[in-house]
Amino acid sequence: DWTMAAFRAEAVARIREQVGEGRVICGLSGGVDSSVAAVLIHEAIGDQLTCVFVDTGLLRMNEAEQVVTLFRDHYNIPLIHVDASKEFLGELEGVSEPEAKRKIIGRVFVETFDREAAKIEGAGFLAQGTLYPDVIESVSARGGPSVVIKSHHNVGGLPEHMKLKLVEPLRELFKDEVRALGVELGLPPAFVGRHPFPGPGLAIRIPGEITREKVATLQQADAIYLDEIRKAGLYDSIWQAFAVLLPVKTVGVMGDARTYEDVLALRAVTSTDGMTADFFEFPWPVLARTATRIINEVKGVNRVVYDVTSKPPGTIEWE
Ligand code: XMP
DSSP states (O other): OOOHHHHHHHHHHHHHHHHTTOEEEEEEOSSHHHHHHHHHHHHHHGGGEEEEEEEOSOSOTTHHHHHHIIIIIISOOOEEEEEOHHHHHHHHTTOOOHHHHHHHHHHHHHHHHHHHHTTSTTEEEEEOOOOHHHHHOOSOTTSSOOOSGGGSTTSTTSOGGGOOEEEOTTTTOOHHHHHHHHHHTTOOHHHHTOOOOOTTGGGGGSOSOOOHHHHHHHHHHHHHHHHHHHHTTOGGGOSEEEEEEEEEEEEEEETTEEEEEEEEEEEEEEOSSSSSBEEOOOOHHHHHHHHHHHHHHSTTEEEEEEOOOOBTTSOSSOO
16 A cells, blocks of 8 residues: 555655765755655755755745745754845846746856855765656756756756765655655645745746846735735635736826836636646635735735736746
């Protein structure tokens, strides 16, 4: 009988056998896969594991803090938290083209990770949260490089002298099984049940040039949107929901004054694998509440629109 408890025990034994007395580095992205991989490996080898969390500054509001709290304080897993938001935002300055953004983020991510990993003495292994679908389809649906650590398969990005061997305990699992394993390992169900989040993060949800201010605006609006979705009990019925900050200003009226501010687009889709998707049919009151709150609470936004494009012909992300 194949259960998650059995998988867990087997995986722990396999990791111990592979790693022995060696030291393992695990790149945390803030996402579900790398988190589950890290907790599983920590269960197997304890403090022989060090996690490196490259914080791009492009995560959702408070997510970086949540990852740090969960790993460092709750699980007591050795964690290096690299705040690289200055580097990422600096390199992205003036860049508008979506694939150029992806390339920059991928490069800065690898550079930052390598620099930190090289400081961990005697590391012999690199852990990745690679899933089965990543194994069979090693190129992202977009064809663009993905920033998540799993995309540099063969440690190609790591300094030559390190020659790390890969530890990939989730290679046989699908997403739903990884979530079940995460719960089995004691991760909070709300944490492992989170929607997929792209490696380049909020950078591809700000069409045009990215600034720290725009990232902050988007984080606030996105947090309100997800809060309303959760309050309405709809989070688990949706594959992915997020806001997009458009590089468009429109005229509005606030009190008796004219406003001229940014437009925010809301996106929510249902899907089974992200390859095709339908726009989510919200009850109107949920969208209405979200729009009112965003316009009232987020400075600089005076209009909210909802994206009713399915995939195909649209993609899920706007970039
Ligand atoms: P699209 O926009 O292509 O997205 O319909 C399909 C799924 O892939 C995610 N996505 C990415 N994930 N790096 C990632 O790690 C990327 O560059 C990237 N682009 C899109 C998207 O969020 C959706 O889940």
